[in-house]
Amino acid sequence: MSLVAPTFEFASYESLSNAELTERVRRIKAEMGSRLLILGHHYQQDSVIELADLRGDSYQLAELASRHEQCEAIAFCGVHFMAETADILANRPERLAQRGGKRVTVTLPDLAAGCTLADMAGIDQVEDCWSQLGEVIDVNDVMPITYVNSTADLKAFCGRRGGIVCTSANARAVLDWSFAQRRRVLFFPDQHLARNTAKAMGIPLEQMPLWNPREKQLGGNSPEALRQSRVILWQGLCSVHQAFQPEHIAQMRAKYPGIKIIVHPECSMETVDAADLSGSTGRIIRVVEESVPGTRWAIGTEPNLVERLKRQHPEQEIFYLGAKVRMCGTMMMIDLPHLCWTLENLAAGTPVNVIEVDSETARGALDALQRMLQVK
Numbered sequence: 001m002s003l004v005a006p007t008f009e010f011a012s013y014e015s016l017s018n019a020e021l022t023e024r025v026r027r028i029k030a031e032m033g034s035r036l037l038i039l040g041h042h043y044q045q046d047s048v049i050e051l052a053d054l055r056g057d058s059y060q061l062a063e064l065a066s067r068h069e070q071c072e073a074i075a076f077c078g079v080h081f082m083a084e085t086a087d088i089l090a091n092r093p094e095r096l097a098q099r100g101g102k103r104v105t106v107t108l109p110d111l112a113a114g115c116t117l118a119d120m121a122g123i124d125q126v127e128d129c130w131s132q133l134g135e136v137i138d139v140n141d142v143m144p145i146t147y148v149n150s151t152a153d154l155k156a157f158c159g160r161r162g163g164i165v166c167t168s169a170n171a172r173a174v175l176d177w178s179f180a181q182r183r184r185v186l187f188f189p190d191q192h193l194a195r196n197t198a199k200a201m202g203i204p205l206e207q208m209p210l211w212n213p214r215e216k217q218l219g220g221n222s223p224e225a226l227r228q229s230r231v232i233l234w235q236g237l238c239s240v241h242q243a244f245q246p247e248h249i250a251q252m253r254a255k256y257p258g259i260k261i262i263v264h265p266e267c268s269m270e271t272v273d274a275a276d277l278s279g280s281t282g283r284i285i286r287v288v289e290e291s292v293p294g295t296r297w298a299i300g301t302e303p304n305l306v307e308r309l310k311r312q313h314p315e316q317e318i319f320y321l322g323a324k325v326r327m328c329g330t331m332m333m334i335d336l337p338h339l340c341w342t343l344e345n346l347a348a349g350t351p352v353n354v355i356e357v358d359s360e361t362a363r364g365a366l367d368a369l370q371r372m373l374q375v376k
């Protein structure tokens with residue numbers, strides 16, 4: 001990680017206009033060419049996503065970071081765990097060997113851009129859970145699965161135990177893969193994605209105990225409940241998606257008869273059950289793109305994406321599902337001043353906000369990520 005002082009201080013960027021910042025970002029892109037890759041998550045604001053070389057959801061971006069061979073630096077316009085994943089994949093041992101040991105520099109324009117869902121499971125809590133589970137069930141028969149929205153040390157925890165990472169795009173395939181090998185799974189940190197996916201597979205709710213990491217004994221469960229379990233859920237959630245409620249769906253249906261509702265599987269089970277469809281960010285985009293003109297949609301996911309879909313598809317009528325618009329505050333931290341500041345320092349050879357996962361954690365996390373990329 002670079003300890004060199006930045007050439008440019010952030011404060012001088014805050015007063016610049018968007019037009020000037022955009023022009024300066026474009027200049028750096030032209031200067032660095034294929035050596036620089038700007039990756040943008042679909043939840044980013046327009047002014048930023050328009051400057052991304054590639055955009056996608058967590059799964060697509062992980063794949064892109066694993067495949068791209070030319071670049072020397074990645075500016076990740078997303079949140080912290082995504083930049084960690086990009087670092088692990090872009091700097092995996094065989095890629096480092098191909099580049100003679102030279103690392104791809106991965107930067108996150110604002111280090112404060114975390115994910116409140118990822119923060120709901122800490123490595124100490126998960127290790128404690130695993131050891132308590134070992135007192136009542138055979139953990140050799142439990143597959144640890146971490147949602148990609150998690151820190152690298154949780155991915156490493158899974159990787160070292162034969163476990164795997166999943167995204168909202170492949171959660172079903174990952175659960176199928178897991179059950180082909182082990183009787184149960186421990187899924188963290190998002191309870192809703194796990195519950196919604198397992199329920200759709202026919203697993204009864206009684207076999208999905210909820211582990212509350214704040215409870216001292218067995219996460220608040222009886223030994224019997226854990227012995228009966230197939231999917232042990234972690235008590236974590238995304239505050240952005242949790243906000244969509246079944247009553248919002250009922251209100252939309254009352255106001256616009258025939259409207260179709262699609263929500264992200266990080267929404268609660270009640271909301272997913274009340275919707276017509278649920279799917280990852282990538283799936284939501286595809287479903288809208290493939291709909292016939294005149295289709296009416298209410299979409300339950302991050303508002304930056306919903307607003308963009310509205311503009312891109314004037315042939316359809318698209319509404320944001322919730323009563324009150326709820327942005328992802330951490331995604332919003334990546335703005336033009338931070339992006340421009342990061343890129344200009346990168347081009348000057350004094351990178352700032354470099355994300356570099358330590359090699360031991362990266363090794364374990366890579367095992368879990370590679371298993372995910374192989375599951376179809």
Ligand code: SF4
Nearest residue numbers: 115116117238240328
């Ligand atoms: Fe995390 Fe939710 Fe924001 Fe996604 S929308 S980055 S899960 S807080």
